[in-house]
Amino acid sequence: MLPPYLQPGPHDFTDGSNFASGGAGALATTNTGTVASFPMQLSYFRNVTKLLQQKLGHLEAKRILRNAVYLISIGGCDYFSFYATNPNATEPQQEEYVAIVIGNLTTVLQGIYNLGGRKIAFQNVGSLGCLPAMRQIFGVTEGCVEGLLSLANLHNTALANVLKELESQLSGFKYSIFNYYDATEDRYLNPATYGFTNGSDGCCGTGPYRGVDCAIEPFELCEDLPEYVWFDGGHSTERANFQYAKLIWSGTPNTTGPYNVQQLFQQV
Incomplete structure (x- = not known):
């Protein structure tokens, strides 16, 4: 596993680093506090590029940064935050907010490119309205939270x-998108197709879908975790994650494209 950038102790960044922060958004205003927003993560990456240049020299650092793949999964928390305060937002209001999120995201991507990054691997936003937590919090008894699905679809489009546009504008820029939305939605609707018996409830938590308060007493814990797509209200099980990881690495173009991550590493 790549070590977290903020982990104490010595680091060797030549094999990569992990800037992820739980609850982070593309917007600096999403889940403020101890969360490292996407723009802040870019500042951490900027520090790493300087350290690599000092350690290896500019030419070798440039080679490493150019050949590296930058795996990104962000956006969901921005839309959870927006929907919690704007559940009745009109489509124009949703589109305006999505444009702000995408604008911030594009700025960070441009920053990665300017620092030497060329290969970007994205996991798009999942079927947010189908998460056990969201269905439980918003009292949905059938189907999913449509407003969150709408935001996710607008974002993913x-x-x-924007990635296609950046590819046409920036020399050497290449990208991969894993269609996480379809992967999560299909496992919610058709769990048996993927070897699960439950695609709608969390294994750990409280409430009708065990959608909240995992590990907070009194919580329930299922007895057959591998049968579940969701571990808790918003995080998938290790078995589901393994399926997603295989799709990210070697998925076909209808799932992960225009390159999968394995192909992205092979690009020069």
Whole structure:
């Protein structure tokens, strides 16, 4: 596992680093406090590029940064935050907010490119309204939270468009998008197709879908974890994650494209 950037102790960044922060958003205003927002993560990456240059020299650091793949999964928390305070937002209001998120995201991508990054691997936003937590919090008894699905779809369309645009504008820029939305939605609707018996509830938590308060007493814990897509209200099980990881690495173009991550590493 790549070590977290903020982990205490010595680091060797030549094999990569992990800037992820639980609850982070593309917007600096999402889940403020101890969360490292996407723009802040870019500042950490900027520090790493300087350390690599000092350790290896500019030419070798440039080679490493150019050949590296930058795996990104962000956006969901921005939309959870927006929907919690704007559940009745009109489509124009949703589109305006998505444009702000995508604008911030694009700025960070441009920053990665300017620092030497060329290969970007994205996991798009999942079927947010189908998460056990969201269905439980918003009292959905059938189907999913439509407003969150709408935001996710708007985001994913805009993300695909902006990555294609960046590819045409920036020399050497290449990208991969894993269609996490379809992967999560299909496992919610058709769990048996993927070897699960439950695609709608969390294994750990409280409430009708065990959607909240995992590990907070009194909570329930299922007895057959591998049968579940969701571990808790918003995080998938190790078995589901393993399936997703295989799709990210070697998925076909209808799932992960225009390159999968294995192919992205092979690009020069």
